[in-house]
Amino acid sequence: MTDETKSFGIRQGEVAADLPPTFDASLYYIGRIRTPWKRREECPKNARESDAVCTIELDQRWAEGLKGVESCTHLVVLYWMDRSRRDLVLQAPRHYGEQRGTFALRSPARPNPIALSIVRLHRLEDAKLEVIGLDCLDGTPLLDLKPYFPSTDAVPDAVVGWHAARKR
Amino acid sequence: MTDETKSFGIRQGEVAADLPPTFDASLYYIGRIRTPWKRREECPKNARESDAVCTIELDQRWAEGLKGVESCTHLVVLYWMDRSRRDLVLQAPRHYGEQRGTFALRSPARPNPIALSIVRLHRLEDAKLEVIGLDCLDGTPLLDLKPYFPSTDAVPDAVVGWHAARKR
Secondary structure: OOHHHOOOOOOOOOEEOOOOOOOOEEEOOOEEEEOOOOOHHHOOOOHHHOOOEEEEEEOHHHHHHHOOHHHEOEEEEEEEOOOOOOOEEEEOOOOOOOOEEHHHOOOOOOOOOEEEEEEEEEEEEOOEEEEEOOOOOOOEEEEEEEEOOHHHHOOOOOOEHHHHHHHO | OOHHHOOOOOOOOOEEOOOOOOOOEEEOOOEEEEOOOOOHHHOOOOHHHOOOEEEEEEOHHHHHHHOOHHHEOEEEEEEEOOOOOOOEEEEOOOOOOOOEEHHHOOOOOOOOOEEEEEEEEEEEEOOEEEEEOOOOOOOEEEEEEEEOOHHHHOOOOOOEHHHHHHHO
C-alpha cells in the first residue's frame, strides 16, 4: 500500500494494515486509572516528566489480589488505550517526524493497544493504589498489575538505537 | 469466601473470584513464539535461568511494523498465557508455599493472562526475531512488541519486599 491509497485520518508517512477478520481472545477491565489529565494534549509526553500522584482504582471483585503488593516499591501497570486505532504498521509521530514501525515505538496506536508503565507505589489502601509514573488519560481502563522484579525487568544499559542517534 | 467452598482444581490457600459476566475488549494474536519447551514442566522457572534463543514469528500482516526495531538491543514482549485460569485472586505457588495476591505474583493465572518479558534481540530477519530471555511454552500467542527504554523501564533498585524477605 502507498500513501496515496490511505484513508482519511492517516498522516503522511503512515501506513495501515487490513485488520484480521476476527478477534482471538478477550479482556476484562479490572479497574480504572484516575489522573489529572482529561484531554490527550494535557498528558505529559512521558511519565518521567511528571511527579503527579495518580490513583488506580481496582474493582472490589479483585481486591484480595493485592495481598503482598504493599511490600513492592514498584509495579508494572498494564492498561488499555481504548481510543487508539489498531491498524497502523508505520507511523510518523509529530515530535519525531521520521517514519518508523509500530513495534519500534511506544505509541498507543498498535494492533493490541496495551500500554505498559513502571510506577512507584506511593500508598495502598483498600482497593486504591496511589502511584507515581503514569501519563495516561483520566478514566483509562486497567488490565493488570504485576510486581516489578529488577532481576528480570531492569536492563539499565539497553539502547533504542534510533532514539539515541536522534539525541546526538 | 473460605477455602472450604472452593471448587475442584484449586489448591489449599487459593481463592477464586466470580468472573465478570461479559468481556470489555478484544485481542488479536499477531504471531507465535517458538521455544524449546513443549510442556509446562520443561519451562525454565524464570527467564534468566536460560540462554535459549527463542524465535518470535510475527504475522506477515504486521511485518512492516518492525522498521526501526533492528536498532533496539532489548524489547518488551507481551504474550497471552492462553491455558491459564483467570479467576484466582489468592494463590499459593508450590515453590513459595505462602498465600499471596495475584497482583503480587508473576503467575500466569490472572484476570487478563498477559505475560511480560524483557528480551535481548539477537537477530531480526524478515518477520522473525531471535531473542534471548523467554520462558514460555512453544506456540504461545504473541500480543505486542515494544522498544525497551531504560529511562522509563529500568528501575534497578526496586524491591519486591515479600520476595527479598524470603531470601534472607
